[in-house]
Amino acid sequence: MKIPLISFFTGGGFLDLGFEQAGFDIRWTNEHNALFASIYSHGMTSWRRSANPRASMAKISSTESIATLRPENVLAEAFPSMRPELFGVIGGPPCTDFSNGGLHGGHDGDAGRMTSVYVSMLRRIQPSFFLLENVPNLASHPRHRAIFEKLLASLDAAGYSVVSKTLNALEYGVPQERRRLFVIGFRRNLLRSWFPRAAHPKRMLELHLKWPEKAYPDAKAKYAWPTTSAFGGQPVRPTDVPLGLCVWQSVCKRPDPETIANGKDYFIPYSDKFSEIKEGDVSGKSFKRLHRYRYSPTAWYGNNEVHMHPFKQRRLSVRESLRIQTVPDSYEMPTDVPLSAKFKVVGNGVPCRLANAIASTLKSFIETNKAQVRDGAAA
Numbered sequence: 592m593k594i595p596l597i598s599f600f601t602g603g604g605f606l607d608l609g610f611e612q613a614g615f616d617i618r619w620t621n622e623h624n625a626l627f628a629s630i631y632s633h634g635m636t637s638w639r640r641s642a643n644p645r646a647s648m649a650k651i652s653s654t655e656s657i658a659t660l661r662p663e664n665v666l667a668e669a670f671p672s673m674r675p676e677l678f679g680v681i682g683g684p685p686c687t688d689f690s691n692g693g694l695h696g697g698h699d700g701d702a703g704r705m706t707s708v709y710v711s712m713l714r715r716i717q718p719s720f721f722l723l724e725n726v727p728n729l730a731s732h733p734r735h736r737a738i739f740e741k742l743l744a745s746l747d748a749a750g751y752s753v754v755s756k757t758l759n760a761l762e763y764g765v766p767q768e769r770r771r772l773f774v775i776g777f778r779r780n781l782l783r784s785w786f787p788r789a790a791h792p793k794r795m796l797e798l799h800l801k802w803p804e805k806a807y808p809d810a811k812a813k814y815a816w817p818t819t820s821a822f823g824g825q826p827v828r829p830t831d832v833p834l835g836l837c838v839w840q841s842v843c844k845r846p847d848p849e850t851i852a853n854g855k856d857y858f859i860p861y862s863d864k865f866s867e868i869k870e871g872d873v874s875g876k877s878f879k880r881l882h883r884y885r886y887s888p889t890a891w892y893g894n895n896e897v898h899m900h901p902f903k904q905r906r907l908s909v910r911e912s913l914r915i916q917t918v919p920d921s922y923e924m925p926t927d928v929p930l931s932a933k934f935k936v937v938g939n940g941v942p943c944r945l946a947n948a949i950a951s952t953l954k955s956f957i958e959t960n961k962a963q964v965r966d967g968a969a970a
Contacts (some may be wrong), residue, residue: 593616594954597621602939604649606946608946610947614950619668624932626928657712662716665712680721765942779792821870843883851910857906871901883901917944
């Protein structure tokens with residue numbers, strides 16, 4: 592039986608998609624932005640129907656702000672018949688107030704306070720387990736760390752054992768350097784049922800919950816990545832660099848991205864810089880041109896600021912950006928949504944391949960320990 596999930600800050604559904612791929616069941620979703628909700632509905636529907644043409648249309652369950660949602664209503668809508676014995680909550684609250692590219696508004700910022708609201712919702716819903724995703728600064732920056740630790744203490748007081756780790760998507764087969772903090776919590780009473788002889792449930796969580804194994808450990812330092820090449824040229828492909836970690840996968844791999852959905856969704860260039868900046872020159876704050884044989888910097892797009900195509904005089908298309916986030920080509924964004932909203936959804940999302948790695952780890956941990964309890968009872 593699939594483990595049911597509630598999803599907050601769903602966005603375009605990249606995190607959900609990774610969890611669905613791992614075998615979880617997304618029962619209820621929440622996205623306050625109406626344009627993002629529209630993208631989710633179209634994208635998740637097209638992805639699901641690529642495997643099952645009869646799949647029902649995806650739809651955001653609630654577009655109400657999480658700040659005004661009542662937990663009892665969420666549970667009633669997610670589980671109308673009966674609250675399941677085991678279920679989880681996943682979500683990545685907005686990170687702009689904690690990121691280096693933002694203004695460091697922190698927990699008092701409009702976006703930053705959503706992390707506290709999410710933690711409050713977790714305490715009130717009381718799922719069996721949860722996932723919180725955000726930028727590493729949430730836990731490491733001196734300005735934000737103290738309140739983050741208070742939030743963890745409040746989860747501990749609510750009965751959860753919690754572990755956290757910062758992962759780089761590049762090391763998991765994503766053609767992008769993207770470091771993200773993942774916080775995972777399990778109810779202590781659940782852990783005690785799985786580890787009845789353990790004096791410290793958190794210790795058991797730390798010992799037995801294995802973070803996903805890195806497919807490309809230390810990838811950023813390990814390989815001889817190319818630097819820059821003349822724009823419009825043909826740079827030599829490095830023999831020791833895994834092609835799967837390169838932007839090549841997004842702009843050159845078949846099918847040609849311009850021939851499929853969202854492949855021609857890009858901003859029209861007007862600046863001379865589109866023909867002047869070298870391939871691979873990402874030194875500027877804007878007008879960063881990617882190198883086809885190198886990974887992308889973090890795909891964090893705002894307004895018209897989208898990375899430049901390696902060898903064409905334009906910015907990346909929506910499809911190419913989706914590929915950098917390892918979103919399947921069968922996920923299609925609607926035609927009647929502004930480009931700015933599409934790129935914002937792409938930049939906000941968790942790379943699907945990384946989401947799937949986390950989800951698979953959680954699923955294995957849960958199923959292994961459930962089986963041990965079942966087998967022990969039978970014996």
